[in-house]
Amino acid sequence: MILSFGLNVQKALLQSDVQSKTDKTPVTVADYGSQALVSFVLQQELHAEFSLVAEEDSKDLRKDGAQEIVERITKLVNDSLTSDGSYNVTLSTEDVLTAIDSGISEGGCQGRHWVLDPIDGTKGFLRGDQYAIALALLDGGKVVLGVLACPNLPLTSLKDAGQHSPNNEVGCLFFAEVGGGTYMQPLDGSSAAKVQVSAVENPEEASFFESYEAAHSMHDLSSLIAQKLGVKTPPVRIDSQAKYGALSRGDGAIYLRFPHKGYREKIWDHAAGCIVVTEAGGVVTDAAGQPLDFSKGKHLDVDTGIIVTNQKLMPLLLNAVKESLKEKAPSS
Numbered sequence: 539m540i541l542s543f544g545l546n547v548q549k550a551l552l553q554s555d556v557q558s559k560t561d562k563t564p565v566t567v568a569d570y571g572s573q574a575l576v577s578f579v580l581q582q583e584l585h586a587e588f589s590l591v592a593e594e595d596s597k598d599l600r601k602d603g604a605q606e607i608v609e610r611i612t613k614l615v616n617d618s619l620t621s622d623g624s625y626n627v628t629l630s631t632e633d634v635l636t637a638i639d640s641g642i643s644e645g646g647c648q649g650r651h652w653v654l655d656p657i658d659g660t661k662g663f664l665r666g667d668q669y670a671i672a673l674a675l676l677d678g679g680k681v682v683l684g685v686l687a688c689p690n691l692p693l694t695s696l697k698d699a700g701q702h703s704p705n706n707e708v709g710c711l712f713f714a715e716v717g718g719g720t721y722m723q724p725l726d727g728s729s730a731a732k733v734q735v736s737a738v739e740n741p742e743e744a745s746f747f748e749s750y751e752a753a754h755s756m757h758d759l760s761s762l763i764a765q766k767l768g769v770k771t772p773p774v775r776i777d778s779q780a781k782y783g784a785l786s787r788g789d790g791a792i793y794l795r796f797p798h799k800g801y802r803e804k805i806w807d808h809a810a811g812c813i814v815v816t817e818a819g820g821v822v823t824d825a826a827g828q829p830l831d832f833s834k835g836k837h838l839d840v841d842t843g844i845i846v847t848n849q850k851l852m853p854l855l856l857n858a859v860k861e862s863l864k865e866k867a868p869s870s
């Protein structure tokens with residue numbers, strides 16, 4: 539239901555469906571609608587008090603002049619609930635705003651918290667490119683479950699892109715539970731298969747992922763790191779945690795993310811992706827080699843950036859990162 543919601547809205551997006559947040563990033567009726575749906579379904583299924591840390595809130599939707607967009611979100615949510623048929627309800631605008639606001643939890647190191655990015659890679663979503671719906675569960679500050687839906691990701695490896703594979707089908711669901719491995723299932727519901735990260739040991743044979751948006755990650759720094767490693771192929775730039783999904787099935791071997799100075803990472807941008815990759819045999823650390831700490835609330839306080847690869851390549855990657863950061867540091 540939530541996945542077809544994103545795809546349907548992406549196809550029929552109106553100019554008025556896209557708003558700008560105070561941090562100047564875009565938010566759409568799909569981001570709000572997806573958050574309302576996931577929050578509603580979790581509450582229905584869990585039959586209990588639950589805690590949700592999610593990206594969006596209803597502040598802007600409660601302002602004067604926002605009535606029209608709230609009604610549009612409510613209609614999209616109700617259309618999705620009706621077409622799915624699992625829940626025989628019609629939500630009011632206030633129900634939708636309340637569902638969105640259930641995502642106000644701060645998370646932390648105690649208890650269980652769901653972590654949601656209702657549309658990750660909103661800019662990619664708007665371009666018609668990659669985006670993901672990312673849901674994770676924290677227990678005692680550790681990620682224990684992750685689900686990553688990537689409605690526009692090809693079922694076959696991105697390595698084959700452009701080679702006119704007869705199978706152009708898209709839509710992948712990745713899921714992982716701690717200790718249970720990572721699985722990928724086509725969104726058409728056919729059976730799931732276990733996936734593994736790339737086994738490449740020679741960095742010259744490794745390809746790497748990075749953000750599509752240069753504003754989200756320093757492409758010049760990744761390029762220097764890749765050069766030091768001897769990586770031969772150009773970077774694969776795609777939006778969202780689809781990068782983690784693609785990496786978990788070995789489409790590439792490395793993911794480099796170096797936000798510009800001053801940006802603080804949020805847990806919903808990495809929690810699901812992190813467990814999907816680690817359960818597939820990968821390693822996710824900050825630029826100093828420390829694991830990501832999801833127990834500190836909404837933010838992830840990482841040293842400089844986030845790097846992901848397999849266990850064999852990580853020591854080489856960490857060295858290349860350290861050398862590159864030293865080279866790029868302004869001399870005092």
Ligand SMILES: Nc1ncnc2c1ncn2[C@@H]1O[C@H](COP(=O)(O)OS(=O)(=O)O)[C@@H](OP(=O)(O)O)[C@H]1O
Pocket residue numbers: 563593655657658659660661662748749750751752753754755776777778779797798801804807
């Ligand atoms: N300035 C800056 N630096 C780093 N990261 C930022 C920045 N601004 C936003 N964001 C967050 O990036 C999320 C999307 O990351 P991506 O890796 O998908 O970026 S990209 O679209 O591939 O360029 C994106 O997630 P969504 O908002 O869910 O789309 C943001 O949380």
Ligand SMILES: [Mg+2]
Pocket residue numbers: 563564565593660
């Ligand atoms: Mg956003």
Ligand SMILES: [Mg+2]
Pocket residue numbers: 655657658659806807
């Ligand atoms: Mg995001």
Ligand SMILES: [Mg+2]
Pocket residue numbers: 569593655656657658659660
């Ligand atoms: Mg988002």
